[in-house]
Amino acid sequence: MLRGKYFRNSLALILVISSIPGLIVGGVIYGIAGGWLEQALLQLHKSQIVQRASNVDDQFAYMETSLAHWAFDPKFNSNLYETLFYRDFEIARDITKTLNVMQGSTPLAKNVELYLSGPQSTRFHPEYDAVTDKAVEAMYQDIFTHDNMAFWMQLAADPTDLQKQSLALVHKIPGVDTHPFGAVIVRINEDKAANLLTTLTPYNVGETFVMQSDGNMLLTSSKNSDSASFNEVLKQEVVSRGGREGSFLFDYNKNMYTVSYGTLQRIGTEWMYVSASPISAITEPVDFVSKLILSASAAALLLALILSWYASRKIYSPVRRLVALLNGHQTITNSAAEHHDEFTLIEKQWVHLSRESNLLQSKLEEQLEHVREGFLLQLIQGFLYSYSEEDLRERMRGYGWEVDGKQFIVMHVQLTGLANLEGRFTQGDEGLITFAAANMVEELSSSRLSQADVINFHDLSLGLLIMLPSEEEYKEALYELSSDIVNGINKILKLQVSIIISKPATAIDQIPSFYEEAKQASGYRNFVSENQIMDLESIDTAKETNEQRYPFALEREIVQAIRTGQQPEAEALITSFLDALLERGAKEMEVQQSMLQLLFSIFHAIRQLGMDPNQLFGTANMYEQFTSLREPDKMLGWFSHKIIRPFVRELEARSDVQLKKVVETAKIYLQQRYMQEISLDTCADYTGMNAVALSKAFKQVTGINFIDYLTELRMDKAKELLRDTEHKINDIAVQVGYQHSYFNRIFKKHTGFTPSQYRDMHRI
Structure with missing residues (x-):
């Protein structure tokens, strides 16, 4: 009993000591820091008024800037x-x-x-x-x-x-x-302006108004008669004090207010804002919190005393019963004498019981079905590569499989069409859907085959390991099973199925590589939502891949639309880009590679505009996100929500977005009409700007002046015609917008060669 009394006394002492700091802190805050915190809150209130006044000023400045742009x-x-x-x-x-x-x-x-x-x-x-x-x-x-x-x-x-x-x-x-x-x-809108001015009263009480320097009232946060009389008296007080900004305490109807005022510079005039808040609204929380801390500390001390007394009586009782139970109901005194204390006895008995429990658990786990599933998952993913063929066969025999004289076939089952179910399933239901499909496949395969085991990958894909006699013809049975699986999943889950049947393996250690080959072959399926069954023994995936022409023209149009912030056009062009790939019979792997190349081109265009994709899209690996998509609609939705819309929002938020759009319009105009007679004035008329403003904007955005850009554009086209066509030099000069004599002179100045020399050099 001495040890129990010491335990109770120690517990009570600890609880009392832990309560003392709370009492001290509460007393200090209430008795000493109250006045200082009150002054700090007043100063913080003044700082908040200045900061929020800056926000109000920004709102009106934004309106002025927007109207200037529109004008x-x-x-x-x-x-x-x-x-x-x-x-x-x-x-x-x-x-x-x-x-x-x-x-x-x-x-x-x-x-x-x-x-x-x-x-x-x-x-x-x-x-x-x-x-x-x-x-x-x-x-x-x-x-x-x-x-x-x-x-x-x-x-x-x-x-x-x-x-x-x-x-x-x-x-x-x-x-x-x-x-x-x-x-x-x-x-x-006076109501919205009133709501905006309300932000200058941080505690939701008080009054705020804006007036001209001569006292003419412009806007106010409240319209009732009491507020109007208060605002009039306060306005006279502020005018009488003079100055552009300041703060003071103001007594009105036995209430003390803290008043802050300052100026807002507007075009053509100067405004003055005045914000008044009751000082009680600022300082009241200090008194309340101080009293609350003191009261809570006292209550905690009382509660700690009560609980320590109660816990000291109860906490030792379970220890006594546990020692008696582990020691065969011997007395605690004898147990403690033999093992020095009760916890040494508990530890010794616990180690012994844990050892026996682990032994029994190991024997039990060998008989559980999920151990078979875990072994299959490790086998098919190649984690058992260090085991020999005989070791693998021995383990599988121990788990109940008949592996002698068998051939092994693996099937990869991929579910598609989840995006087309219109609300039947939502994002995140992939595990539930795969679980249901696994049960269906297991039931269908067990009715046709003696040994067939399903592996659930929980990501809309399944593996099926089939063991058949070595000399048995299996193709007809597997095709019938595949058809049953396709029909069942189509009917119940409303999803499409792609099934890839591997080549037969004669050894267990071949299973991982054969399954990986089947999984890789799923990338050669037609990239549309339809049912497909592929037999790797009868097809050669290398011969199935046809060279697909990449739609470069559409890529350029997509990049141009994104650069100019045309969101609907960019989304429509990306849809056309994917449709062009599908119309040419592109496989899943080819579609993903083409779309990844388009994503890279878009990122390159974004960097050319001076933006950092890492800042725009965060630290997420966008390429890794995209490669997990396996359906056309999901790809299009991902491009729209993850790439185009965030970029357009950032582009529109930039102050020079309109300027860049005008310059991009001018560049498109030059690219379409470079072969005609073009001047800065004609281009300015087309864009709706004056020539001087367009020239300055062109230099600011592109880094070169207007005429240099037009010359480079024409020279690049001339080089292309000289390299790739047999047109006469006179005809090429006309096609790029020059007279023959002037074309020769400017071409040599630009490249260092005459047109004839340039053509001969590239032919050689």
Whole structure:
């Protein structure tokens, strides 16, 4: 009993000591750190206001930048001044679509409209409407009194109610014209703006508003009357203090508020934001947490004392009973004296029982069916290569197989068509499906063959090891069994089946290599969702592979569509790419190799655009992911969701995406018309940019100027014609857009050889 009393005392002491730090920490936090933490929270609150104000500023800056980009859109050019929209309804419809896209891409926009001042004042809201009301026309004409091309102003929220004003962002058009005749107007959605301003009150209480430097209120987070009076008093206090930013404590109706204000630089004006939060909302959690820690520590101490007393009475009782049980119900005192203590006795008896248990377990496992399955799995995967033929036969005899005088045939069963079941199975059900198929194959094979064992790989594939007498003809029976398997799986699981029958093996150690050959041969199946039975003894896979032409033209179109961010076109072209392979009778292995080559080309194009695929797609091995796909629909879905869509999202997120699209459009234009007379001005007209802007953009994106790119393009085509055709040099000069004399001079300057010398050199 002395040892039991010592155990209880030690346990109680440990529990008491473990509770003391909690009490000390709670007291320190509550008594000492409360004031310091309160000040730290106030400072943190001020920092949060500044950071969130920066986020608000970014939202409005994004709207200004987006509107500036749209204002330079070629749709809003000088031709709109003379357009008769009631006749040119296609132009009107195009403008309406553009305005809807602009509104959808601007989160804070209530609506986006276009006003055109001309012989007939017109507005798109977003639908076409002629302005006949003089008061409405005067409201819009007031826009042109501003000197800036883009600015913020108060504008009637609805032309039918000119008294109600709302905040609007205006950009005159055309953006490059010094005499604009129209304007794109984005009206702010006050509810969304209020929600945005609410982020400046981190604790969901308080008020936030935005005003001009002269005190004119622009936006507020709340519209009720109490908030309006509070905002008015607070606004006067901020104006009286002056300065561009600051913070102070403000007492209003016996409540203390912490107030922070600062400036937001907007085009054409300067705004000031003011955020006020009750100080109690900031400091209240400190008091609550401190009291909670102190209370919890005290409760934990009390609970520890109670539990230590209770545990000391109960914890020793199981030890006493266990020692008595292991020692044949002798007294604990005698056992402890013989073995020094109870735990030495428990350890000795446990080792003895474990040894006997392991011996019995080994004998039992030899009789279990899953041991046979494990042996087959190791055998067929080649893990038993170190065993001799006689050792393998001896082990299989021990497991109950008859292996003497037998020939061994393995069948590889591959299930396909999972993506076409339309919800019958989902991703992740492969193990369940394979288990069901394995049961079906086992039942069918046992009804036809005396020795046939199924190996379940849990990945929509199965192995079947068949043992037949050495001289027995087996092909007819195996074909009938294969047909039964195909029909059964088609009918019940609605999946297609590919079965590959290996050559017969006379030795057990040949089984792994023969199965691997059958598994590899599955790559030569037709890459369509259909049932297929292949006998490796009657076909030669090497003769089955026909050279397939790789669709390079489609690859170039796919890469071009991806480079320009055309997601639907890229997805459609990849579908055409796969269809082209399948129409030519490509096998599964050939399809995978071609699609992997396409994936490599796409990654190369992504790197040329200055992006890192590892950052874009993460550290996942995309090639390894793709090689696990075995069905066309899954391949197309993988390309769409894993490659194209993430890249297009990243491309559109970049600030220079529009610029690159214009340059890519110009490059396509040059590649299609290099044989004609082309100038920078004609290309600029085609892309909708002015010549100076296009030249600068071309240099920035490609690294070379416009004329050098066109010259290189023509020279590359001329070299190709000189190498691969017998056309006259005069004709080649015309085909690449040059006069004969000038062509000779510029070709020699570019390559160092005359066209004739270049042709002769490459012929040699």
